[in-house]
Amino acid sequence: MSDNLASKITDSELEVMKLLWCAKDALPVTEIREKLQGSKGWEPATIKTLVSRLVSKGVVRQEKRNVYYYSPVITEKEYSSWATKDLITRIYNGKASDLIASLVSSNGLTKDDIAELREMFKVEE
Amino acid sequence: MSDNLASKITDSELEVMKLLWCAKDALPVTEIREKLQGSKGWEPATIKTLVSRLVSKGVVRQEKRNVYYYSPVITEKEYSSWATKDLITRIYNGKASDLIASLVSSNGLTKDDIAELREMFKVEE
DNA sequence: TTGCTTAAGCTACAATTGTAAACTGCATTT
């Protein structure tokens, strides 16, 4: 995923992406709207704008059936790992372990998190 | 640090913050400019705008001496841990360990990082 | 003191973002 694609997903747009990522298949605007109108209180027009912008940005694909169906071009994993690396670059001088150290020292980790991490980084043998 | 303060530090502004965080004492614009003009290629006016915006946002304090001196109101640690939590909230559903798992699975960690993390999460005693 | 240099403040302006209305054309209903 190139820098300027992901970097351009804005907060509002991200809500649309999340929905598309959850969906098994491509969705028509109707459905996107249905889901988001309630949760976000957005007008139909707003949602259409967001979807269109995501298409322009190349992170959502549209396929014409009866009506357009929309699906993500990038996966959620791709996006989140990109966003994470971006954070590390911008504010941790590129050092991933500094991010984690910051999480630890700012009590950003729950007991469960820590247990999982212990497991994750246990020295194998 | 309240949400709307930190959230408002933009990329360009962050460069100014980084400089102020490095400085032991408050700096006059002259010095901020000196440091950033070279590295960022910004015009003096641009730098003044950024500094002023940071002051409006309440994250930089100005004190009048001969000339205004600027210093950060929030620490780098406060900011980075805020930004990290924000990322976790926005894209990892609030689960910090998911962030770390994503780093692991996307090869975002160097050997050194991993060594440090093993150390960090080693079961003590 | 008189002008020059520069700090600080004010103004500018395009691009992006959040939010949405207006319009347009096709399909479905009556």
Added chain:
DNA sequence: AAATGCAGTTTACAATTGTAGCTTAAGCAA
């Protein structure tokens, strides 16, 4: 066929951001 409704497109508009010029005031040099 005429009208209605909604998908898709275009336009809108304020706030924020990136980038910077213009103006004013004050200190320093001549």
